[in-house]
Amino acid sequence: MTPNDDDDTKVITFSSDYPDTDYRFLEANQEILDQIKNNKKLVIKGSLTDEAVLCTDDKTFTIRAGHTSNSMLLVSKDTNKIKVALQYHLELTEIQPKLNVLKDLLYSKAIDNSLDFEDDENLLGFSFDEIIDRIQSSEKEIQQYLLKLNTLIYKNRYIVLSENYEFKILELILSEATIGAWKLDNIPIDKCIENIRAPEFIIKHCLQLYSKQKSPTNSGGGGEEIKGGGGDDNNDENICSLDFNKVCIFRAKQLLTLSNKSNMKFEDFMDNWKDTLPIEIQPNFSMLKGIAILIPSSSTNPKEKSVKFINESILPTIPKARFKELFQISTRWSIDDIEPFIKSTIPPGNSLEQFILTYSRPITTSTGEKMIVTRF
């Protein structure tokens, strides 16, 4: 029987430019459809050696090709011509943004001393456009991370202070406090600026970092620029109140990074820690959660403990490798202790307990305490 000759019959032909290899199928989830509907930005990011990601305003998706044994012919409804036959489409999976690269990028140009500001030919830091171009994350995620990294905006560019420089400035501030007999919750800003040989906005930035005020000076994107020659625009009061916790953490990091080659015994560490702090500050080891842990220093005496400094930012980003390294540092962990070190690697949608049990096993010690040990 001859097929009906009506509008429902189409003669399917190949187009004159078949196969047009520029076409792709991109799977669209609800977030992607919303972006398109609102005429917002969709960007594929990655360098030649990276795995490509797709970024919306506030989320990051990895792109993978999903292959099939079938052939999908893309046919135009207007002309009934086949443009291309594909056996794959691009699938999207939401991931945590890849932001450690941003930290490495900024710290590769970290400010190390005050002389960096005097050389006008040398561009300091990175502009926001440069950061967006290189980092495989959405703009909003980048902005949040820039806030978290305590970046400064100097001449429309984002800069960070190296840890050495930051410690140096804070050291000078604390020295001035000792010399001037100031209380740490009553630091006169003007006198700091007078006596410390460093740019004014750097001093203000460091005071801001270690003060009790919660509102950040910088905001990402269209951020507020700190001008070096400014007066008291950012501070109605000329008094700064240092946060004791932050000062303690600063001193502890100093001690632990200086003695990086060997573990420091807990008692020695606490003594040295107290000695470096003003009299009115009493340090507590719980302040160092997420920075250092206590581990047994010898197998003969389990009560003897050492302080182990862990730099979370240099741990592997792959969860399995990170857990492996953490269990090499200490064979058993409490959930409270391990959480700060793995929180940044939890995939969206997973809970903390689910994630921990994927890579470790729970045990109960003889004292009834719940711990986790390696699964592999």
Place this chain on the structure above:
Amino acid sequence: MQIFIKESTNKKEWFILDLQGHLEYTGDLKNETLGILTKKPNTKDDFSFQIGNSVLVGKRVPLKKPLLVIKKSKLNNNNNSNNNNKMAVDNKDNKDNEKDKEVEYSIEGICNDKIQFTTRPTTFIPQSSVVYGSPTHKSPSSSPKTISPVKVSPTSSPIKNPEFNN
């Protein structure tokens, strides 16, 4: 490096034919006819697709997630001064010839369903008024030029084009 996905000003409508296996052909397929797609009367989703002597029966099925049809295009760098400034900055950091032309994708349409052919094809034989074997029977004239049918499985019938020497 960033590749932007933008909405195209030239939106089109597409549909997808999902065939089992893959097309095998020699030579150029441009402007050739693949087959005739017919919507069966009195049904919403049923289709038949005739490729040469083979008839495929298919059905329109919704996709779990819509598929965007995106097309890659290359922007010539010289036409955009903004890109020139940006490239000048980038070239200081790395000299990558790949960035001579920037790439972007246009969203040319969206497909929410496809016509899926999952069953084995049947053979379509045109009727003839000549009785087989009669003195007036002649070999059928060569069929019009068509593309080979879709290869369904490697274990298809080994009999190929039987020939009669009457």
